[in-house]
Amino acid sequence: MATKGKSKDKELEVGEIVSRSEQFLEKNQTKIIYGVIAVIVIVGAFLGFRHGYLIPKEKNAAAAMFKGEQYFARDSFALALNGNGADYMGFQAIVDEFGSTNSGNLAKAYAGICYFKLGDNENAIKMLKSFSGKDNMVSPSITGLIGDCYVNTGNVKEGISYFEKAAKNADNEVISPVFLKKAGLAYESLNQYKDAVKVYTTIKEKYFNSMEASDIDKYITRASVLENR
Numbered sequence: 001m002a003t004k005g006k007s008k009d010k011e012l013e014v015g016e017i018v019s020r021s022e023q024f025l026e027k028n029q030t031k032i033i034y035g036v037i038a039v040i041v042i043v044g045a046f047l048g049f050r051h052g053y054l055i056p057k058e059k060n061a062a063a064a065m066f067k068g069e070q071y072f073a074r075d076s077f078a079l080a081l082n083g084n085g086a087d088y089m090g091f092q093a094i095v096d097e098f099g100s101t102n103s104g105n106l107a108k109a110y111a112g113i114c115y116f117k118l119g120d121n122e123n124a125i126k127m128l129k130s131f132s133g134k135d136n137m138v139s140p141s142i143t144g145l146i147g148d149c150y151v152n153t154g155n156v157k158e159g160i161s162y163f164e165k166a167a168k169n170a171d172n173e174v175i176s177p178v179f180l181k182k183a184g185l186a187y188e189s190l191n192q193y194k195d196a197v198k199v200y201t202t203i204k205e206k207y208f209n210s211m212e213a214s215d216i217d218k219y220i221t222r223a224s225v226l227e228n229r
Contacts, residue, residue: 061103064094065110072110081114095127105132109142121149140170144179151186160186164199177203177212184219193227 067088071080083090089097091111098104112128115121128146133139147162163183167176180199187196200220203213 057098058101058103061094061098061101061107064089064098065091065103065107068094068107068110072114075117077114077117081111081118095130099130109138112142113145116145116149119152121152125149136170136172137175140166140175140179143169144175144182147179147182151182156186156190173207173210177207177210180207181212181216181219184223188223188226191226193223196223197227 067084068080068091071077071084071088079088079090081091083093091107091114094107095104095111098107108127108131112124112131115124115127125146128142128149131139131142133142143162144166147159147166150156150159150162160183163179163186166179167183170176170179180203184196184199184203187193187199197220200216200223203210204216204220207213
């Protein structure tokens with residue numbers, strides 16, 4: 001009976017990781033995408049200036065994206081991803097045809113999120129990994145979402161590596177503590193309480209003004225007690 005209890009606790013903790021991941025995505029999805037768009041516009045302007053031959057293809061890709069963004073905004077993820085069979089080809093097809101353009105790169109982020117929302121974690125991982133960005137907000141958020149996908153597939157250790165990578169690359173109080181906390185919960189689900197205490201303590205000491213820091217002491221206490229059992 002004790003073993004069954006521990007197993008159920010682990011399932012609940014992993015469930016909490018996934019739940020918090022989805023909540024974070026819901027709350028920040030628009031910001032993430034608009035952030036991606038801002039990056040794409042800036043980079044696109046530079047590349048357009050340097051490589052004039054890409055401009056026509058970029059315009060076609062951007063035009064193809066428009067209806068998909070509308071579907072995405074309405075949470076119609078299947079239509080956004082696969083198209084409507086009439087006047088919109090879908091983010092996946094945009095990636096296939098225009099993947100080398102900046103809009104095509106943006107489509108990879110959209111498509112990856114769509115796959116994630118539709119429960120197809122394997123394709124979400126593949127698509128999100130193909131997205132390219134170097135900022136400290138959008139790119140870490142995408143990296144962290146890859147971690148969510150790995151947790152969903154049961155590969156918690158790999159998920160932790162992406163949570164920690166996201167936190168490190170962001171290095172700010174908006175994103176880093178979110179993914180550190182998820183890393184801590186994931187460590188706890190693996191009974192690696194010392195590592196959990198370590199990431200929770202980082203939130204307390206380095207990101208003390210964050211929302212996650214407000215109740216982090218109870219997580220530190222819990223993991224510490226379990227470590228010393």
